[in-house]
Amino acid sequence: MVIIIAVVFTKRLRNPRNFVAVSLSLSNIALGILVSVQILVKRPQTSSGCLLAHSTLLIFAYFHVNCILMMTLERYTAVIHPFFYRKWVTKKMFAVVILTSVIICVIFGAYPVIKLSIIESRGSAGSSHLMSCNLGEVSPVIYAVFMTCVGLLALALITGMNVRLLLVARVHIEKMTSILKATGRKDSVEVASMTKQKTKTTLIISFMVVYYTISWTPVHIVLLLSYLNVTSNQLSLLIVFTIAFSSLVISSIIYGIVYKEYRTAFLGLFCKRSDSSQAGVEINVLSRY
Template sequence: MTMDIASQVYISLEAIIGVTAIIGNALVLIAILKFPKLQNITNFFIASLAIADLLVGIFVAPLAALSYLGLPEDYLGCVFTNSIVVVLTQTSIFNLVDVAIERFIAIKNPFFYQEHMTKRVAVIMITISWVLAIIIGLVPVFGWNLGPMADNKCAFVAVIDFNYMVYFNFFGFVLTPLIIMFVIYTYIFYIVRQQMAKISALEVMQKPDTRKLKSRFKREVKAAKSLAVVFGVFALCWIPIHILNSISHLCKTCSYPINLLLAAILLSHINSTVNPFLYAIGNSQFQVAFKRMFCGKSTAGFLDDDFTTVSRARSKGHKRSVDKPSPVHMPNNQYVNKGFTGSNSNIQQSSQNGQVFHIAT
């Protein structure tokens, strides 16, 4: 089969994306398995997301290239091949929702997180996410499709019903979760602003341990920021292809260049290659892990855990006294009545050794 230049470029880029996604996400999974410091609750979800991205490299990129070439010629094989793309997209989205919920609980209610967000709960959430993603993604295989191809030439638009893709998949299980995640992260940073204002108030009172409290809280904030970037990049990579699908389905007279469609498809697959780099940029422990894996660097940097300070201590068997920061001692009760405590705040009151406060992380 003779391919034009555009086809050759597309197939070559899909191959590069597949190899890069496999290598990058395999390194993330190896790092989490090899280094106990990375085996915390948040990274359970990161590992699940990395598995989905790894499978994109193994299956989706090659299958997309085959579909572009009109393969496989078998009808059910073509439906299944194109449905796998949707399955792994849904898995990534649901894992990102899990991460957003986990970060929200860790910052909004750290004591509830400390008590209830266990590895068992994380595994249950991940399992539910994968099961739902598989069911939603394989709906075309179960019968919601366009039927056998007329010329036995496989193509996404030849077998996948765009009523399913636009109304059911995009509006129901892509756009809606993205909006939910946007609301969650917006509220997280609203909480962060409130807490930083309270920490600043403690700094004005020149309390000796405030700097430590601020440092710990900033690590939780940095974790949320890093994961918000992962969410933002996912949206930027996947929204264009869904917009083009919606245009094709909702506007019968509209058209766009085929190269634009191919670029949008490649962009969606590129998302699986960039996530490992985002983890490395956003988490100093991943940076140290990668350095050790390649260069045998010192583990000194492993003292900091940017993604969560709560789950780190639980892995050592401490269920309640999890990585508690030093309290800020208050000389009297006057600050209790000025809004520094409450059920909706991360600044909590302790009765041990007199009137003290600490920010739980």
């Protein structure tokens, strides 16, 4: 909500990269509501209803990972290829990318339900009386393998780009610190600030890389096993999906509170501060911390 409110009411934040942040926030809110409803309300008893509930969760889960990938790619392009970023990255392009991402996630997430509808419409024997809500009963194994590979590839790309951004950030801070020290201000406030910023940036990016890799990899593995009819006990499933969905909360905290641009804009709305001195968008790997 911090991100949504900050972007809606702060004109300077209405840029391409924040459109993805708003999309991520909306998907997290929707996914949190759906998970809460499934936990608090009685689960669907029919195979169609159960598969529909699972497919809806998959759609938002895929979109969540996709948004993280788009945000990482946006930062990577802005930092590593700034001239290309300034020339080609526009609001229109990001709107098309987000819309395309939504369509792809809906198609892949809703595939089990679509497949079940096709099976039932053809009147296959026993297809309308599935004994369990097992995605593998209506979807081929190739679908599971494909989605698992895509998910793991997305995690690998997120990890690789964040590691590169981390290295660039550390080099940038070390250069700035060296320049400040060369001026003879070894104990200056600027040096202390740059050192603090280096530590903060390292911790945030490293945590994101490690946590997302740890939290989402088991989910893809469990999903693949479910398609292969290898069932897991309820406790292990609960632990795996709790860790994965906890990344929604973590990402919301990181993007909504830790990042300076959203935090400052959000607090400025309530403190009635003028943001005229903060106009403009700085293309820098450190501009968000």
